[in-house]
Amino acid sequence: MSAATTGALAGPPAPAAVVSAPLSYCQESFLTAGESAVNVPAVVELPGPAPAERVRWLLDELTARHGALRTVLTRGAGAGSPVVQRVADEARLELARDRHDGPAGELLPGWLLAGSQRPFRLLDAPLARAELHAADDRHVLVLWLHHAISDLSTSQVLADEAARLWRGERLPRPVTHMADYARQERGVRPSAAQWRYWEAALAGCDDTFGLPYPSGPHAGHLVERPALPVLPADVVAALQRLAAAGRTTMTAVLAAAAVAAHHESARAERVVLGLTVGNRDQPHLRSVVGCLADQLPLVVGLAGAPTFRALVGRVREALLDAYEHRLPLGCLAPLLPRRQAPLFAVNLNFLPPAPRPAGAAPAAPGDERAVPYGMVKTRPDAWWLGDATVAYRPRIDGGRLTGEVEGDGELHGPARVSRFAERFSGVLRRAAREPDLGLAALVADL
Secondary structure, eight states: OBOSOOEEOOOOOOOOOEEEEEOOHHHHHGGGSSEEOOEEEEEEEEOSOOOHHHHHHHHHHHHHHOGGGGEEEEEOSSTTOOEEEEEESOOOOEEEEEEBSSOHHHHHHHHHHHHHTSOEEOSSSOSEEEEEEEETTEEEEEEEEEGGGOOHHHHHHHHHHHHHHHTTOOOOOOSOOHHHHHHHHHTOOOOHHHHHHHHHHHTTOBSSTTOOOOSSTTOEEOEEOOBOOOBOHHHHHHHHHHHHHTTOOHHHHHHHHHHHHHGGGOSSSEEEEEEEEOOOOSGGGTTOOSOOOEEEEEEEEOTTOOBHHHHHHHHHHHHHHHHHTOOOHHHHGGGSSOSSSOOEEEEEOOBOOOOOOBTOOOOOTTOOOOOOOSOOOOSOEEOOTTOEEEEEEEEEETTEEEEEEEEEHHHHOHHHHHHHHHHHHHHHHHHHHOTTSBHHHHHTTO
16 A cells, blocks of 8 residues: 655656657557557666655656657648657656555565556657655666557666666667667568568468457457466476477477467468567667567468477478568558458567566565566557467576466457467477377367
């Protein structure tokens, strides 16, 4: 329970120079709604006293470093002008302060749940805000960014930078910003070879796996997020050996498991799985605050009743082909059956290990204070380009495979989304023991 008041310390920003840039495809996909709570938290523990002026300095420094924190989406001048992103030279984040009774580690999930339910207005309003929570002689700063200017990598970038700045470190200024990335993405023009590849690859594929789809392009959805049953380290090690034997990665093994889990309902011999990619391969992009993540279509053949090992090989080839002909998903929309999100029924997002709050002291044995990972969706929201009706979000942490499934509760029902989680983990567990099983035997009784 909160023991004191919450107060906003933000003032009006000073007049500032403004830079305009086109929207990225991701940003554009959010504009089917006036407001949205697809929010991404970055969590940092601030050791020692946290006076208001020092916290304000930290937020101002982060805002000065990253154009995304100074970005507003707005319609351009003139009738019929498109929405653009405008990056001010200066801006100030809203800051709310709150004091609580009880241990901060136990209260953190509640803070994140409350913050995730507060929407951002998407046009002509800031897309970031901050909360400072004081509890048990500890101060926890939560930076909330809408997904239009953030992704999971951004969350860690901001948390790490805030912790280092609080310690007094000097950090080099970023050279690339979200607006730069959007300009580059919008400037991509497919080569003839790329377009021919994707036309042929996507023609006649089943991108639904026979699953139900939203009835309207702008219908809201409420996500169920059951945990994946945990797979122990010995099972994970066996899957990693399977990947190595096939000269591929765990991404291919996990993608094969997602395909196998839904192959029985597929309506064609070739299916499309959306693979979330971070788009941070180049060094200058790794510290960008912004939504750089995208979905890469993986076209996988099911003909001939392949074994799981053979399916991993087919996914490997699909990955190589997709990366060789890689284009932003927004460029490929004309080749897909749907122009509005969600473009795919099934998605795989292979996550890194769950972070602890940046700046926190090392964990004592048994101290579980990991930050809940990912976008916390607790209210209906419109679909956006990164969505799917079922998204598998596994991660390997401490040698074990954990994670969650995000599924549309209205389309599939909560019980079925939970069964998706159980089947995915069951496929992986069985494949670790018997990778040469055919897919029908692999999923039998799961």
